[in-house]
Amino acid sequence: EEQKEKYLVKVARGEWISSGAFTEPAHGSDITVLDTTAKRDGDYYVINGTKTLISNAPIADFAVVLCQSEPGVRYKQTLLIVDKGCEGFEASKIEGKMGIRASPIGEYSFNNVRVSIENLVGTEGMGFYHTLEFLDLGRVGVAAQAVGMAQGALDRALRYAKERSQFNRKIADFQVIQHKLADMAIQIEAARLLTYKAAWYVDKGRIIPELTSMAKTYATEMAIRVIDEALQIFGGYGYIAEYDVERYYRDVRITPLYEGTSEIQRNVIAKALLR
Known part of the structure; x- marks a missing residue:
């Protein structure tokens, strides 16, 4: 205290x-x-x-x-x-x-x-185990971070698609762009619900390591895919620092690395499945 x-x-x-x-x-x-x-x-x-x-x-x-x-x-x-x-x-x-x-x-x-x-x-002498518990909690936070970044990228890509015109049409009118946006939204919502589930258990006083690892792994890898697609929708402008997606693209890459790499998360998940 x-x-x-x-x-x-x-x-x-x-x-x-x-x-x-x-x-x-x-x-x-x-x-x-x-x-x-x-x-x-x-x-x-x-x-x-x-x-x-x-x-x-x-x-x-x-x-x-x-x-x-x-x-x-x-x-x-x-x-x-x-x-x-x-x-x-x-x-x-x-x-x-x-x-x-x-x-x-x-x-x-x-x-x-x-x-x-x-x-x-x-x-x-118990520091290793204290650290694991800290990381289990932190992984839920990183998952939420990734979901937020992906949502921000989708919001900006959607707005840009409605404003940007090519071939005398808003690019949001092209089915290829519509499908990109739809796939982004699907993945974000799936990651959000998985993250909420892991967080719900934490709120109940129960830490489930394999669930926090699932949330972190899926959400962080999802965010990389979604932000990459957002940048693609922006085209060359997405590569310029003036637009937020350029920063998102750089920022998101740490999420599958810190608080335990995706490879370590898969070890945790597999161990839980096989025990």
């Missing part, structure tokens, strides 16, 4: 920015064993290692860091809060990001960073 009061209230008010540090240079999808370590030293943990591709790293006020607490032992990890300004804790910005540029990414380095045991999140 003290952690919630100290950190979450300020995040909710927009006063602080948070980041979650899980990915490492040698560990992306596989976080069962990590190189970043946290060694207990009395009432402190001493952290050493590197995290990379971390959202908000250059601007975050604190990071929730997944650390290996038993070197070389799978799943034996601990989550720790590290505050900006801690001695030995440095953040650097990674330049040249393709999309979602409003949220910078960066790298964290930890050189004998000492954090109090009061900064322990959850239970020592």
Whole structure:
């Protein structure tokens, strides 16, 4: 409760920015064993290692860091809060990001960073499982993000098709464009309902990993297809930054990657089907 009061209230008010540090240079999808370590030293943990591709790293006020607490032992990890300004804790910005540029990414380095045991999140040694639960919830959010982006692309493509004329006709009058729009709408609605179902279970206090994985996988891959079609309807104009679909096209590509790749989601789904 003290952690919630100290950190979450300020995040909710927009006063602080948070980041979650899980990915490492040698560990992306596989976080069962990590190189970043946290060694207990009395009432402190001493952290050493590197995290990379971390959202908000250059601007975050604190990071929730997944650390290996038993070197070389799978799943034996601990989550720790590290505050900006801690001695030995440095953040650097990674330049040249393709999309979602409003949220910078960066790298964290930890050189004998000492954090109090009061900064322990959850239970020592259970950080891997805490992280999985966090990702299960996050996947519903990413699915919703993808649905929203696809809906935005459809709205703009529909409006453009009604306004743009070629061969003395509005391009919305051509059946090929009508079918594109219809297919886009079908896919968006299917993804929306799947996302709502996953979210409904979360609201009921029940997280179903295979369902959140289904929602994320379908919605994110759907969004890529829909936005690609929207850009096609815009033609050459869709390739220009003046039009929103150009940004959507860049932004959407991260959705099948972060919070777990589509390949990892299919592993989760298949495991649930076969157990």
